[in-house]
Amino acid sequence: xxxxxxxxxxxxxxxxxxxxxxxxxxxxxxxxxxxxxxxxxxxxxxxxxxxxxxxxxxxxxxxxxxxxxxxxxxxxxxxxxxxxxxxxxxxxxxxxxxxxxxxxxxxxxxxxxxxxxxx
Amino acid sequence: xxxxxxxxxxxxxxxxxxxxxxxxxxxxxxxxxxxxxxxxxxxxxxxxxxxxxxxxxxxxxxxxxxxxxxxxxxxxxxxxxxxxxxxxxxxxxxxxxxxxxxxxxxxxxxxxxxxxxxxxxxxxxxxxxxxxxxxxxxxxxxxxxxxxxxxxxxxxxxxxxxxxxxxxxxxxxxxxxxxxxxxxxxxxxxxxxxxxxxxxxxxxxxxxxxxxxxxxxxxxxxxxxxxxxxxxxxxxxxxxxxxxxxxxxxxxxxxxxxxxxxxxxxxxxxxxxxxxxxxxxxxxxxxxxxxxxxxxxxxxxxxxxxxxxxxxxxxxxxxxxxxxxxxxxxxxxxxxxxxxxxxxxxxxxxxxxxxxxxxxxxxxxxxxxxxxxxxxxxxxxxxxxxxxxxxxxxxxxxxxxxxxxxxxxxxxxxxxxxxxxxxxxxxxxxxxxxxxxxxxxxxxxxxxxxxxxxxxxxxxxxxxxxxxxxxxxxxxxxxxxxxxxxxxxxxxxxxxxxxxxxxxxxxxxxxxxxxxxxxxxxxxxxxxxxxxxxxxxxxxxxxxxxxxxxxxxxxxxxxxxxxxxxxxxxxxxxxxxxxxxxxxxxxxxxxxxxxxxxxxxxxxxxxxxxxxxxxxxxxxxxxxxxxxxxxxxxxxxxxxxxxxxxxxxxxxxxxxxxxxxxxxxxxxxxxxxxxxxxxxxxxxxxxxxxxxxxxxxxxxxxxxxxxxxxxxxxxxxxxxxxxxxxxxxxxxxxxxxxxxxxxxxxxxxxxxxxxxxxxxxxxxxxxxxxxxxxxxxxxxxxxxxxxxxxxxxxxxxx
Numbered sequence: 001x002x003x004x005x006x007x008x009x010x011x012x013x014x015x016x017x018x019x020x021x022x023x024x025x026x027x028x029x030x031x032x033x034x035x036x037x038x039x040x041x042x043x044x045x046x047x048x049x050x051x052x053x054x055x056x057x058x059x060x061x062x063x064x065x066x067x068x069x070x071x072x073x074x075x076x077x078x079x080x081x082x083x084x085x086x087x088x089x090x091x092x093x094x095x096x097x098x099x100x101x102x103x104x105x106x107x108x109x110x111x112x113x114x115x116x117x118x119x
Numbered sequence: 120x121x122x123x124x125x126x127x128x129x130x131x132x133x134x135x136x137x138x139x140x141x142x143x144x145x146x147x148x149x150x151x152x153x154x155x156x157x158x159x160x161x162x163x164x165x166x167x168x169x170x171x172x173x174x175x176x177x178x179x180x181x182x183x184x185x186x187x188x189x190x191x192x193x194x195x196x197x198x199x200x201x202x203x204x205x206x207x208x209x210x211x212x213x214x215x216x217x218x219x220x221x222x223x224x225x226x227x228x229x230x231x232x233x234x235x236x237x238x239x240x241x242x243x244x245x246x247x248x249x250x251x252x253x254x255x256x257x258x259x260x261x262x263x264x265x266x267x268x269x270x271x272x273x274x275x276x277x278x279x280x281x282x283x284x285x286x287x288x289x290x291x292x293x294x295x296x297x298x299x300x301x302x303x304x305x306x307x308x309x310x311x312x313x314x315x316x317x318x319x320x321x322x323x324x325x326x327x328x329x330x331x332x333x334x335x336x337x338x339x340x341x342x343x344x345x346x347x348x349x350x351x352x353x354x355x356x357x358x359x360x361x362x363x364x365x366x367x368x369x370x371x372x373x374x375x376x377x378x379x380x381x382x383x384x385x386x387x388x389x390x391x392x393x394x395x396x397x398x399x400x401x402x403x404x405x406x407x408x409x410x411x412x413x414x415x416x417x418x419x420x421x422x423x424x425x426x427x428x429x430x431x432x433x434x435x436x437x438x439x440x441x442x443x444x445x446x447x448x449x450x451x452x453x454x455x456x457x458x459x460x461x462x463x464x465x466x467x468x469x470x471x472x473x474x475x476x477x478x479x480x481x482x483x484x485x486x487x488x489x490x491x492x493x494x495x496x497x498x499x500x501x502x503x504x505x506x507x508x509x510x511x512x513x514x515x516x517x518x519x520x521x522x523x524x525x526x527x528x529x530x531x532x533x534x535x536x537x538x539x540x541x542x543x544x545x546x547x548x549x550x551x552x553x554x555x556x557x558x559x560x561x562x563x564x565x566x567x568x569x570x571x572x573x574x575x576x577x578x579x580x581x582x583x584x585x586x587x588x589x590x591x592x593x594x595x596x597x598x599x600x601x602x603x604x605x606x607x608x609x610x611x612x613x614x615x616x617x618x619x620x621x622x623x624x625x626x627x628x629x630x631x632x633x634x635x636x637x638x639x640x641x642x643x644x645x646x647x648x649x650x651x652x653x654x655x656x657x658x659x660x661x662x663x664x665x666x667x668x669x670x671x672x673x674x675x676x677x678x679x680x681x682x683x684x685x686x687x688x689x690x691x692x693x694x695x696x697x698x699x700x701x702x703x704x705x706x707x708x709x710x711x712x713x714x715x716x717x718x719x720x721x722x723x724x725x726x727x728x729x730x731x732x733x734x735x736x737x738x739x740x741x742x743x744x745x746x747x748x749x750x751x752x753x754x755x756x757x758x759x760x761x762x763x764x765x766x767x768x769x770x771x772x773x774x775x776x777x778x779x780x781x782x783x784x785x786x787x788x789x790x791x792x793x794x795x796x797x798x799x800x801x802x803x804x805x806x807x808x809x810x811x812x813x814x815x816x817x818x819x820x821x822x823x824x825x826x827x828x829x830x831x832x833x834x835x836x837x838x839x840x841x842x843x844x845x846x847x848x849x850x851x852x853x854x855x856x857x858x859x860x861x862x863x864x865x866x867x868x869x870x871x872x873x874x875x876x877x878x879x880x881x882x883x884x885x886x887x888x889x890x891x892x893x894x895x896x897x898x899x900x901x902x903x904x905x906x907x908x909x910x911x912x913x914x915x916x917x
Contacts, residue, residue, distance in 0.1 A: 001799040027805070030833040031798030059805065061829045062879035070876045090822045097886045103873050 007032040009039035017117035019049040021110060025056030028064035037067065044071060047079040051113050055086035060094050072104055081105060083113045144181075144188075144312040146361050152180035153322030160326030169330045170195045170217035170298075173323045177302065178220040188283055188306030192221035195323075197332060198239075198297045200256040210256030214239055214299070238271040238287035238301045245269045246291065259295050265349055266290035266324050268316035270308070271301060284308045288320035294333035298323070311364075318357055321350040378528055381409050386535040395421075395543045399433045402536040403511070407435035409528040410495060410521060412513035414441075418448070418458075419499070419509030419540065430509075437489055445485050448512075451478045457496040460507035465526050467519040469494035493520035497533040501541050508540045552612075554578065554585065564592050567600055569664060569785050569850050571752065573759040575777040579724065586774030587614035587653070588722045589622050593629045596892050596903045597857065598664045598787070598850040601629050604676065604720035604778055605657035608698075617653050621646065621699075625659065632894040635659045635672035639696075639705035643674070646700045655699040658720055662712060662780075664787045664850050669712040672705045674698055677723060677733065680741055682748035684715035684784070688741045715784040717748040724773035725766055739766045748781060755781060785851035788815070794843050796836050801829045804845050808856070811847050817854055817908035823887040827856050827904045830880040834902070835860035856888075857903040865893045865900060 007026035014021060020043040024036060044050055050071070068084070075082045085107045087095065095101050107113045156176040163169035174195050181190045195218045203209040243253050245267030252259060271285040283306045289299035300323060302316075325347060385405040392398040399417055407415030414436035420428050430447055448454050452474035456462040466472050469491060476483035484491065491514035499509045511533055513521065564574050574590055587607025595601055603625055607618045624645050628638045638659055646655060658679055660671035671679065671691075675698030678690045689710075696705055712718070719740070726736025743765040750758035759779045767775070792807045794800050805825040812821050828845060835843035839862040848855040868885045871878040884891055888904035 001797075001803055003798060006799065006802050027802060029801045029829055030837065031801060059825065059829075061801065061826060061833065062877075062883050063833060065879050066876040069874055073874060090826070093822070094826065094883065098871075098879050098882065099873060 003031065003035070007035050009036050011039055011041075011043070013043075014114075017049070017114065019051055019113075019117065020046075021051045021053060023053040023056065027059035028057060028067070029059065029061040030063040033064050033067040036064075037071075040071070044074045044080070044082075045078050049081045049083065049113075049117060050075050051083045051085060051110055053085050053110050054088065054091060057088060057091055060091040062094075062098075065094060065098060065100060068104060069100065083107055085110050085113055144308065144315055146315055146318070146357065148181070149315050149318045152177060153318050155180045156319065156322040157326050160323075160329070163326075163330065166327065166330035166332045167217060169327055170197075173300070173326050174218040174220050177300065177319060177323070181302075188304035188308060190302055191283070191305050192219070192303040193300065194219035194221075195298060195300045197292065197299070198253070200296075203256075212253055212256045212296075217298075238269075238285075238289070238299050239297070241269045241271055241287055242267060242289040242297060242299050245289075246297075253297075259291065259297070264290075266317060266320040266353065268313050268320050270310075270313055286313055286316060288316050288323065290320055290324045292332045293328050294331075296332060298327055298332075314360075315357060317353050321353045325350050374524065378524060378531070381405075381528060382531040382535070385409070385532050389532075389535045389539040390542065392539055393543050393546045395540075395547060398536075398539050398543050399431075399509075400435075402532060402539070403433045403435040406497075406511050406529050406532040406536075407513060409532060410513045410525040411515070412436065412493075412495065412520070413515045414489060415511060415513045416442070417499075417509055417511050417536075420507070441489055445488065449478070453494075454496070454510075457498045457510035457512070458507065460498040460500040460505075460510075463498070463526060463530060464494065464496045465521050466494040467521075468492045489514065490516040492516055492518040495521040495526060495529055497526075497529045499533045499537045499540065501537055502534075503541055508537055511536075567592050567780065568594065568598065568853055569783055569787075570600065571755050571781045571783055573756045573779045575759055575763060575775065577724070577763070577771070577775040577777075579772060579774050585612065585615045586610055586724075587618040587655075588724065588774045588776035589618050590720065590776045590778045591622055591625065592778070592780070593626060595629060595632065595661065596855070596894055596901070596905075598848060598853060598855055600662045600780075602660045602662070602718060602720060602778060602780055603629075603658065604722065604776060605655055606676065606722045606776070607653050607655050609653050613651060614653055617646075617649070617651060617655070620649065621655055621657070625657075629659075630892075634707055635661060635670055636705040636707040639672045639674050639699065640703075643699045643703065643705070652700075654701050657699060660718065660720070662718070662782075664714075664782075665789050665848065667711060667713050668709050669718065670707055670709045672696065672707055674702065674705055677721060677726065677737065680719040680721075680737075680744055681710065681712065682717040682719070682745060684713055686745060686749070688745050688748075690737060690741060712782070714782055714787065717744070717779065717781040719744050719780075720778040722774065722776040724771050724775035725763065725777055727773065728767070728770065729772055736766065744779075747779065752783075755779060783851065787848075787850045789846060789848040791844055791846040794832060794835075794845055796840055796842065800836055801832045804828045804832045807845065808847060812854070815849050815854070815908075817849070817906075819909050820854055820906045823906060824854065824856055827884050827887055827891075827906075828858070830884050831856065831858040831902050831904070834858075834866055834880060835862070838862050838864065839899070852908050854906045854908060855903055856906070857901050859896060859899065859901045861899040863895065863899055866902060 007024070007028065010023040012021050020040070022040060026032070028036065040050065072082045083105045086109055087106055095104065107116070156173050159176040160169045160172040163172050174193050178190055178193045194216060196214045196216045198212045198214055200210045201213050203211045243250050246265070247263050248259050267290065268286065268288040271287040283304045285301060285303045286308050287299060287301050289297060292298055389398060389402055392401060399419055403415050403417040414434065416432055416434050418430055418432045420430050422428055434442065450458045453464070453469065453472065456464050469475055470483065493515035495513040497511045498507060499511065500506070501508050511529060513529065564572055572592060576588065578586065587609060589605055591603040593601040593603065605621065607614045607621065621642060624642050625638065628641050633641065639657070655674070656676040657674045658671060658676045660669050660679060662669050673696050675696055678692035678695065681689050681691060683689070691710055696702055721740065723733060726740055727733045728736065740762070743762045747755065747758035747762045759777065763775065763777060790811050792804070794804060805828060808824050808828045809821050812818055812824055832843060832845060835858055839860050841861045843858055843860040846857045848857065866881050868881040869878040870882065884904055889907055891902070891904035893900050893902045
């Protein structure tokens with residue numbers, strides 16, 4: 001099975017507001033989280049906000065949840081904020097039962113985040 | 120207050136003053152003496168000779184029989200008129216000794232006449248004579264009877280060797296003079312016996328009358344026949360009095376015997392009664408009958424589960440409706456002695472009692488109460504604790520119905536009731552304790568996956584002791600189920616405690632997933648390390664649904680019975696093995712158990728009876744079980760009751776534990792996949808799970824199942840770096856996800872901090888699965904998790 005077929009991450013940057021948007025499509029697990037981390041590159045350390053658009057994410061295991069926590073901490077460390085948007089049902093369930101909805105910023109859509117950042 | 124004795128007071132059986140004392144001069148003995156007096160005095164040729172004969176006869180006949188009291192001295196004296204020494208024109212009466220016998224030489228003693236002197240006054244009084252006429256030597260005319268018997272004041276010690284009572288008998292002679300016989304004995308003479316001595320007096324009288332006392336010639340015939348008449352009258356009245364006395368005595372003794380009989384039979388019945396409700400009713404009925412009351416009630420105190428005291432009552436002779444509308448009697452002055460256990464209250468007319476009618480609101484009996492005049496109330500007090508257990512109340516609409524005898528009876532029955540209540544309460548407490556202990560140790564088997572199970576535990580109908588039988592059903596991973604039955608030899612709390620420990624131990628070893636024989640060895644080791652010597656028989660059988668088999672070990676227990684889906688009934692007696700704590704080798708056996716089969720386990724109480732061997736019993740059971748195995752779904756419980764009824768006929772001597780498990784014949788299938796260590800392994804596992812669950816009609820489980828499978832596979836890859844195997848298994852609605860790996864370390868659920876970057880794996884499994892667990896394998900372990908599908912499983916078409 002091809003790893004690339006399991007997960008694709010499409011990263012774009014917006015200048016105003018200053019943010020990195022990553023559209024995550026596929027399945028996040030022990031075998032694929034490293035691909036997300038490398039796709040984001042240094043963005044989390046740049047002090048800008050990071051938006052993960054999870055509309056295309058179909059699966060997320062405990063390893064991936066741990067990666068999201070690490071990402072959240074790293075972004076915050078550099079003065080930015082991590083947003084998750086358009087989280088699908090199975091992924092949201094995993095986030096909720098582990099209480100991570102209290103830590104992570106979950107928004108309905110990228111647009112909603114943009115409005116929030118512009119305000 | 121002490122408990123009333125259950126026997127009538129002893130003094131009532133000892134005759135009092137009004138009853139004849141057969142031990143002191145019985146009438147028969149005195150009649151014999153009388154006959155002897157007349158016979159021996161008849162040939163006498165003079166008054167003096169007759170007097171001697173009379174004394175000898177009394178002496179001999181009363182001493183002859185070895186009966187107390189024994190005469191110590193008998194003397195006969197007569198009065199004579201003599202000229203006065205002071206006044207020649209006047210006369211005086213003197214008492215002269217005519218004959219005497221006494222202990223020792225048997226001759227007259229100068230003191231004997233003196234000893235008789237005090238008796239003369241009594242004789243004079245008894246005959247109703249004028250004392251001055253006696254002293255003055257005037258002729259005497261008796262007012263009534265010519266003979267008498269009377270007690271004589273004990274003479275002073277110096278007057279003779281006399282140690283006991285003295286009695287006098289005497290009468291008037293033909294010449295108008297008096298004769299006096301003084302009899303001293305070595306013991307006491309009952310007053311009733313003194314009256315009886317008139318028989319001797321009459322006999323002596325007629326013997327003496329035959330001879331001339333005056334010395335003037337022939338005896339006066341008229342006086343002689345009068346004496347005979349009197350003799351007969353005395354005899355008749357004596358006999359009549361005696362007969363009446365005896366009749367009364369017989370009636371009294373019979374009544375006493377009735378009391379004893381009643382108490383004896385009531386007591387025997389009550390003390391054998393352990394059922395509290397029956398006991399109190401029986402006691403009330405018996406006491407009401409025995410007292411002749413119109414109605415009787417027994418109020419008794421019980422303690423409820425919360426330790427609160429409450430009062431109930433039973434009635435006899437009156438319907439319950441007669442009292443239902445009235446409140447419970449309160450501790451008023453009338454009732455207090457009973458409710459406080461102080462005393463019996465017996466009252467000829469309770470409405471006239473000063474304690475009666477002093478309390479609001481009724482001031483006496485409430486309107487509509489059964490009329491009560493005669494009233495008897497007896498407290499019932501525990502002989503062991505002194506606690507007031509209750510009180511009997513008896514009533515009758517007419518006054519003065521209750522006698523001392525009724526009181527005795529009621530007190531006696533109350534005494535027995537107290538003992539019986541104590542026993543019944545103790546028995547109940549012990550039985551409750553035993554049953555409670557047992558219930559707390561027996562499992563609550565509600566639902567067993569893939570089976571329809573019915574279990575029964577029937578304690579032996581007699582005896583309070585708890586048995587050591589138990590049964591258990593343990594859900595094992597991989598859809599397997601362990602069925603357990605066992606019996607700790609012996610009874611009582613000790614056996615029950617061993618049972619509880621063995622049961623718990625088996626549960627613990629079962630969770631460790633030990634094979635049956637190994638489990639038996641572990642339990643055996645454990646038993647040997649425990650104090651006591653109870654040995655234990657046990658069957659431990661594990662059902663493997665996918666293989667369609669049962670693997671079991673039998674430690675000396677009765678053989679399992681299996682009914683195959685086509686209705687064949689088979690016992691599995693092979694390799695019975697030795698009981699635990701006796702044997703030391705246990706073997707695993709296996710038999711096929713295709714879907715739809717039935718397993719039956721039982722203890723000896725079901726098949727063994729005093730009048731039937733276990734072998735015959737098992738035959739009966741095997742015959743009856745085929746029907747139950749065909750019972751409609753949802754009706755196995757009733758079918759099992761029918762089996763027990765058929766096999767025991769409703770009679771069993773020992774506890775019965777019975778386990779019936781019918782396989783529902785659910786769809787059972789399993790699929791597995793070998794996994795490597797690549798980064799795509801978990802994704803591969805998810806594809807596999809999704810495909811299989813879709814095929815199995817359990818698509819609703821996919822989201823949770825792929826997360827669980829991912830976590831389990833990830834753990835295997837991450838911790839062992841070695842290939843693993845994922846198995847999916849379905850049994851009815853239940854789906855099991857199992858991952859076997861090469862590592863012996865077992866995973867645990869953690870509760871990670873919110874910003875923890877790891878440790879959420881088993882937390883997620885624990886949250887998503889119905890249950891999960893691990894079991895060791897020879898090369899590592901299996902971690903498994905179960906889910907239940909909401910959708911109906913599609914039939915296996917393979």
